Amino acid sequence: MSHTTAPPSLREFAFGLPKAELHLHLEGTLEPELKFALAARNGVELAEKTVSEVTATYDFTDLTSFLAVYYPAMRVLQTAEDFHDLAWAYLQRAKEHGVVHVEMFFDPQAHTSRGVPFDTVVSGYRRAAVRAQRELGVSAELILCFLRDFSAEYAMATLMEALPYKAWIVGVGLDSDERDNPPAKFAEVFARAKAEGFLTTMHCDIDQAGSLENIRTVIEEIGVDRIDHGTNIVEDPELVELARQRGLGFTCCPVSNSFVTEQMKTDEIVGLLRRGVKVTVNSDDPAYFGAYVADNYIALAEKAGLSHADLAQLAINSFDASWMTPARRTAHVDAVRRYAAEHGVTLPS
Numbered sequence: 139m140s141h142t143t144a145p146p147s148l149r150e151f152a153f154g155l156p157k158a159e160l161h162l163h164l165e166g167t168l169e170p171e172l173k174f175a176l177a178a179r180n181g182v183e184l185a186e187k188t189v190s191e192v193t194a195t196y197d198f199t200d201l202t203s204f205l206a207v208y209y210p211a212m213r214v215l216q217t218a219e220d221f222h223d224l225a226w227a228y229l230q231r232a233k234e235h236g237v238v239h240v241e242m243f244f245d246p247q248a249h250t251s252r253g254v255p256f257d258t259v260v261s262g263y264r265r266a267a268v269r270a271q272r273e274l275g276v277s278a279e280l281i282l283c284f285l286r287d288f289s290a291e292y293a294m295a296t297l298m299e300a301l302p303y304k305a306w307i308v309g310v311g312l313d314s315d316e317r318d319n320p321p322a323k324f325a326e327v328f329a330r331a332k333a334e335g336f337l338t339t340m341h342c343d344i345d346q347a348g349s350l351e352n353i354r355t356v357i358e359e360i361g362v363d364r365i366d367h368g369t370n371i372v373e374d375p376e377l378v379e380l381a382r383q384r385g386l387g388f389t390c391c392p393v394s395n396s397f398v399t400e401q402m403k404t405d406e407i408v409g410l411l412r413r414g415v416k417v418t419v420n421s422d423d424p425a426y427f428g429a430y431v432a433d434n435y436i437a438l439a440e441k442a443g444l445s446h447a448d449l450a451q452l453a454i455n456s457f458d459a460s461w462m463t464p465a466r467r468t469a470h471v472d473a474v475r476r477y478a479a480e481h482g483v484t485l486p487s
């Protein structure tokens with residue numbers, strides 16, 4: 139028997155909505171409890187003694203103040219088991235938020251620069267990704283990010299180190315502090331990565347000096363397959379039109395934006411959505427910003443007055459902008475459409 143029912147609350151709808159997460163830093167999923175457990179396991183002395191003392195340090199005003207807390211925390215990650223445990227904790231949480239596919243960033247240089255071997259990092263993360271498919275039915279891929287505040291030479295050396303692990307790494311990205319580290323600094327590294335068959339994405343952070351010029355470089359010169367953040371593109375309507383025509387995905391992170399700029403950048407994200415640009419909603423560094431992916435859908439919806447259908451469109455975008463095969467993408471988009479229909483939500487065909 140079928141009958142029409144009122145749609146569930148936005149919150150319930152957002153959690154159950156099948157979605158892909160495309161902007162997630164594994165190192166940014168380190169919850170205080172796990173940080174203490176890993177510190178104890180590895181005999182690392184921490185300055186903070188309680189969860190609330192750790193949380194009190196998460197009072198960021200901009201990207202630089204965030205990174206000053208973010209990197210020192212990574213000392214507790216030392217063995218492949220630690221990296222596995224970190225990713226596994228995130229993947230279980232992601233499942234609760236309706237994630238069925240995730241493309242996860244990891245920062246090998248945050249670890250190799252302090253003496254942890256590349257293999258230790260990638261093999262721990264890979265084991266969690268394989269386990270997620272088997273035990274949770276969540277497909278999980280890895281994206282290697284270069285830290286842009288290190289040299290281009292170190293990035294190239296890291297790319298060379300990653301070549302034997304190609305089968306485990308779907309693409310490469312660029313993150314950390316964009317100030318004085320524009321995309322052009324890594325043009326050669328990205329050209330080589332493409333030649334080696336990696337897909338590419340780059341962070342174009344919110345409201346950086348030269349944001350729009352950097353976005354232009356990333357689209358026109360580097361030729362990336364996707365952009366992380368990048369909503370300053372709204373400053374140039376012609377570039378927006380180019381991005382729309384190319385079907386370029388933008389991985390937006392509303393709650394993260396509100397931490398580093400005091401605004402979710404709602405107008406920019408929703409403006410791009412309405413113009414048919416493939417914007418997606420993601421959590422970035424959820425342990426630090428206190429919001430996993432469904433929380434980000436809900437925060438954006440509440441702030442911008444989005445409908446159930448808008449949230450479903452964002453979920454469709456998350457699959458369209460993902461690096462799955464076209465056949466898998468279509469199957470996931472169909473699942474979103476079924477989910478919406480089952481909950482009495484009508485989508486444009």
Ligand SMILES: [Zn+2]
Nearest residue numbers: 163313366422
């Ligand atoms: Zn990010």
